[in-house]
Amino acid sequence: xxxxxxxxxxxxxxxxxxxxxxxxxxxxxxxxxxxxxxxxxxxxxxxxxxxxxxxxxxxxxxxxxxxxxxxxxxxxxxxxxxxxxxxxxxxxxxxxxxxxxxxxxxxxxxxxxxxxxxxxxxxxxxxxxxxxxxxxxxxxxxxxxxxxxxxxxxxxxxxxxxxxxxxxxxxxxxxxxxxxxxxxxxxxxxxxxxxxxxxxxxxxxxxxxxxxxxxxxxxxxxxxxxxxxxxxxxxxxxxxxxxxxxxxxxxxxxxxxxxxxxxxxx
Numbered sequence: 001x002x003x004x005x006x007x008x009x010x011x012x013x014x015x016x017x018x019x020x021x022x023x024x025x026x027x028x029x030x031x032x033x034x035x036x037x038x039x040x041x042x043x044x045x046x047x048x049x050x051x052x053x054x055x056x057x058x059x060x061x062x063x064x065x066x067x068x069x070x071x072x073x074x075x076x077x078x079x080x081x082x083x084x085x086x087x088x089x090x091x092x093x094x095x096x097x098x099x100x101x102x103x104x105x106x107x108x109x110x111x112x113x114x115x116x117x118x119x120x121x122x123x124x125x126x127x128x129x130x131x132x133x134x135x136x137x138x139x140x141x142x143x144x145x146x147x148x149x150x151x152x153x154x155x156x157x158x159x160x161x162x163x164x165x166x167x168x169x170x171x172x173x174x175x176x177x178x179x180x181x182x183x184x185x186x187x188x189x190x191x192x193x194x195x196x197x198x199x200x201x202x203x204x205x206x207x208x209x210x211x212x213x214x215x216x217x218x219x220x221x222x223x224x225x226x227x228x229x230x231x232x233x234x235x236x237x238x239x240x241x242x243x244x245x246x247x248x249x250x251x252x253x254x255x256x257x258x259x260x261x262x263x264x265x266x
Contacts, residue, residue, distance in 0.1 A: 002177055003113050003135030004201060006087055008226045011056045016259045017222060017266065019089070019203065020051055021232025022060040022077060028237055030244045040064070041073035045080055047236050050248035051255040052084045057228055059203075062092040062107075078110050087112040089203065089228075093139065095124040102127045108134040115139065115181055115203070118165055122172060132175045140165045140193060143183025143206030162189060163196060170197045179203055182221075184212025184229070194220040201227045207258070208234025218265035225266075231258055 001009075011017055024040040036042035048058070058081045065074040078088045090111040094104040097120065105127035107114055113135030116125050128136045141151050141162040151162040159167070169178050180197070182190050184206035190213075194202070204221040206212030208231035221227035231254075238254035239247035 002133050002175070003087065004176065004179070004226055006112065007057065007135070007201070007228075010085065010087060011226060013085075014054065014056055014259075015263065016054055016056045017218065017227055017229050017262055018054055018255060018259045019057040019059050019228035019230040020047070020055050020235050020255060021091070021205075021230055022047065022058050022236065023064045023232050024073075024236075025064065028240070030239070030247045032244065032247070038069055038073045038076065040070060041076045043236075044073070044077040046248045047251055048077075048081055048084065048086070050252040051235065052081070052086050054252075054255040054259045055086050057087045057089055057112075059089045059091050059230055059232075061232075062090055075110060082112070087135075089113040089115065089135065089137065091115045093117045094128075095120050097124050101125070104128075105131065113137060113179075118168065122168070125172070129172055129175065129178070132177060135177055135179060137179045137181050137203045138165065138169045138172075140169065140180040141182045141186050141189045143185045143210055143212060145185075147183070147186070162193065166193050166197045166200075170200060173200065179227075181205065183210075184214065184217040185210055187213040187216035187220075190216050190220045194223075197223075199223050203228045203230060205230045205232075207231050214261055215265045218262040222266070229258075229262055234258070 024043045033039045033042040088111045095117040115137045179201040182202045201223045202221040204217040217229045235254045239250040
């Protein structure tokens with residue numbers, strides 16, 4: 001089975017489209033994990049233990065692991081999540097040409113899927129696209145406010161850049177392993193892109209701390225019931241409101257609540 005087949009099974013098994021971001025900001029980790037040799041891994045392990053029954057996938061952002069101990073923590077995190085039958089998407093936003101792209105694609109030796117940046121064109125993504133078993137989520141209409149600076153620009157043929165990106169992604173989907181990153185903070189564009197590419201699954205960030213549209217995310221994110229809605233800070237740091245004694249129970253509660261809220265609109 002390729003990534004999206006595995007993801008479909010996971011969504012069915014959990015009745016959930018929740019993707020949980022694992023971004024262990026070391027300035028926000030609870031004291032209970034700081035004495036561990038790999039505190040980011042210790043934190044992630046407790047988050048996974050608390051949330052795996054609600055999680056369709058996990059999404060660690062590579063930026064939080066880019067040091068020697070961080071890469072060890074990331075590898076442990078990926079293996080632990082996969083051991084609980086939860087697929088892992090590395091949010092790396094990689095792309096380059098030639099041997100550099102092939103080196104970046106080595107991340108897929110451990111993870112199930114990856115996010116990539118299409119700005120440099122198809123050849124920069126080919127090492128990812130050619131991996132039939134792994135998922136490739138292409139940035140299309142991102143959740144940050146500055147995404148409009150380029151993505152909303154109109155081209156000479158009348159399409160906007162995010163529409164061109166969606167069309168190209170569909171044309172690159174020869175191995176049925178392509179999805180799109182489309183933010184919940186742009187619900188109108190989310191709906192437009194879904195109409196434009198009805199068969200591509202979406203990874204929808206921006207629900208939670210960024211205040212994205214939960215109904216639009218759950219309605220337009222999945223294609224044929226397969227898609228993900230991501231929350232990171234709103235789940236993994238939910239305990240901060242109540243104090244460290246609430247970790248990891250508050251994390252579990254936040255994940256469960258997001259699953260229930262999204263399922264109202266599926």
